[in-house]
Amino acid sequence: MGVTGQNIRIGEGDRKEFTVEVDGYSTLSGALIKWAVSYDSADSPLILKSSTSSDITIDGFDVTVVVKAVDTIGLRGKYTHELRIYEGGINPEKVTIGSFTVIPAITNQTTGGA
Numbered sequence: 001m002g003v004t005g006q007n008i009r010i011g012e013g014d015r016k017e018f019t020v021e022v023d024g025y026s027t028l029s030g031a032l033i034k035w036a037v038s039y040d041s042a043d044s045p046l047i048l049k050s051s052t053s054s055d056i057t058i059d060g061f062d063v064t065v066v067v068k069a070v071d072t073i074g075l076r077g078k079y080t081h082e083l084r085i086y087e088g089g090i091n092p093e094k095v096t097i098g099s100f101t102v103i104p105a106i107t108n109q110t111t112g113g114a
Contacts (some may be wrong), residue, residue, distance in 0.1 A: 006098035
């Protein structure tokens with residue numbers, strides 16, 4: 001298992017970037033990296049990001065994940081998040097895990113009303 005206690009707090013409808021420094025690899029070049037948020041690590045993801053899109057970038061051993069504002073609309077409360085590396089596309093290694101807390105917005109972000 002990877003590093004635990006990597007907790008993230010975000011407001012509903014907010015954008016956030018965070019970076020994870022990855023140890024124990026000679027290179028991340030060509031690795032598939034996925035980040036997910038779910039109720040529990042056994043559940044289907046509510047948010048899923050992949051290094052095959054611009055939502056995850058790799059700079060050396062720093063992996064940056066972008067959570068877009070739209071990703072958290074309708075989410076409220078505490079979830080679990082984890083980042084996994086798939087070397088050669090198989091055998092995922094869990095690099096980091098923690099809580100992902102979404103603080104409710106006071107106003108409805110999608111309509112601008114209360």
